[in-house]
Amino acid sequence: MQLEMPTPDLQSAPPAEADQSSDGQLSVRNASKFFPSLTGDGQVCVFRDVSLEIANGEFVSIIGHSGCGKSTLLNIIAGFDQPTSGEILVDGKKVHGPGLDRMVVFQSFALMPWMSAFDNVRVAVRSAFPSWDSKQVAQHTTRYLHLMGLTDIGKKMPAHLSGGMRQRVGLARAFAVQPKALLLDEPFAQIDALTRGSIQDELIRMWDVAGATVCMVTHDVDEAILLSDRIALMTNGPEARVAEIVDINIPRPRTREQLIESDDYMRLRTRILRFLIDHNRRPTALDDTAHAMDAYPQSDASVSD
Template sequence: MQSLMNTENTTATLEKADFLTIQDVSKVYPTPSGDYTVLDGVNLNVKEGEFVCVIGHSGCGKSTLLNMISGFNQPTTGTVKLKDKIIAEPGPDRMMVFQNYCLLPWKNVWENVYLAVNSVFPDKNKQEKITIVDEHLAMVGLTEASKKKPNQISGGMKQRVAIARALAIRPEVLILDEPFGALDAITKEELQEELLEIWRNHRLTVMMITHDIDEALFLADRLVMMTNGPSAKIGEVLEIPFSRPRNRAQITEDPRYYELRNYALDFLFNRFAHSEDPSEDSIEPEPTNNKLKIAGIVGGLVAISMAGFALFQSFNGNNGQTPQNNIERVN
């Protein structure tokens, strides 16, 4: 099984130096009934250029973890580092794409992307900025829709705008919080293909939340599976063995695909299934003093812009054997 599972792609990834490091991270929120521990003792090392998906039940701290990578939130204990530097605030080296797009409705598609470019590259002349915006809209197939407002385009097109805006500032880490969850199946698959193409061309490091196991197996190098909250942690990490570039039809015909899929399903719905007791099925709390956190952001003008986008939106509304050679157990 070992020779079957260890592909050249996986080996190449493991040889790279650690790029993003999450070490002994815990997050505790005060509540009227006492402290609520969302995350407890999370450890993860991500290689440069790696595509990592995070999966788990609601309330297990997935978004909290990605918010700490983006710099919008801070761990109670432990550290999150990018290139050995502690992440203390948002910055243009990390860009987040939200499920609800976070576009300014009074600006058109082109202006939404230009706002980010103009904030991050104040030293570039106007023509250089225009060129960057045009290139990235073309990359996601939105040149002809560039003058339309967000309410004039589809959900899939809005998500393309959000991805173009994130990539236009040339981040080192692209952070995706279930970006395709609200889209129909056909649009979802189209954007998955586009995301992989962009990732291959730019060799970004990607951290992505998903609730879709099939999506994770198609996109990721590794699948990080979270235990249930409260006090959630990383339970296991699956190495995805399929070589790149990936063909969806070929992958789904591979016996290993169903072996991994069934193992992930067993992890989520048997070993870490939701409790039938509603009192034990917790929901991840929102961070307190969010306005103060946003007001204190000084890690680049684009970070302020993105916090503004998020704030605006908030006002609107086992069949068999375990694939042991693909699993990293986290104690």
């Protein structure tokens, strides 16, 4: 891939305490999740029997309508929540809770507001690599901020940064820990369209340079095709399931200009949109914020939230 900025020498980083082995295989095995029903008389199944194998270094997106359980699934992979049945494995080992081997980037940025951008990344680096001295921690932090195009804003507080800048800090923090897997929950949903494009490019550049298995939840079909090796399509809840997994066999590096000229892209886009329209949103007892998809946007291939 062509890099627009000098690539920091990630290989020369000192050995680290966070789990840095080259593997990062994520396995979701027959995972089901039930929540207590809103009426309090029983349980509602959000998704049932979801299985997904994500290979080391692979970029897989999960796409589906609002309320189908994407964030619930990602939280379970992160270890913030437990599946009602089934299991999550990282490199064959069962996940019992959160860990630095799986970093999550949320739509809402989730930066610590009382810390500068630099310190937000630095504290994560310090906890991932406790034997490093402060100089090593600072160098590593600077390197990852630089990779996300954040060389000059380190001293700024999150409140003084745009949404795009905040999410760059969130991504720099997540990658700087050198996790096995990066879990992204609609990371660009609150960012304007133009900025979103450049952060997507930076994400791919970072993924290309730093590596990591990525599992991204999105409701944006174009974003999913641009970024992913495979896309898992989820049906609506309750009892959602992964109905199809679509291979995105479009060579990398991918540019938006090439994609829109590509027959493969149009074919994949149509297939995924067709799936989403066929699984059009129906209000369910699970989700009282449901809204119909009859206003499905034609020009913007995203699933309305």
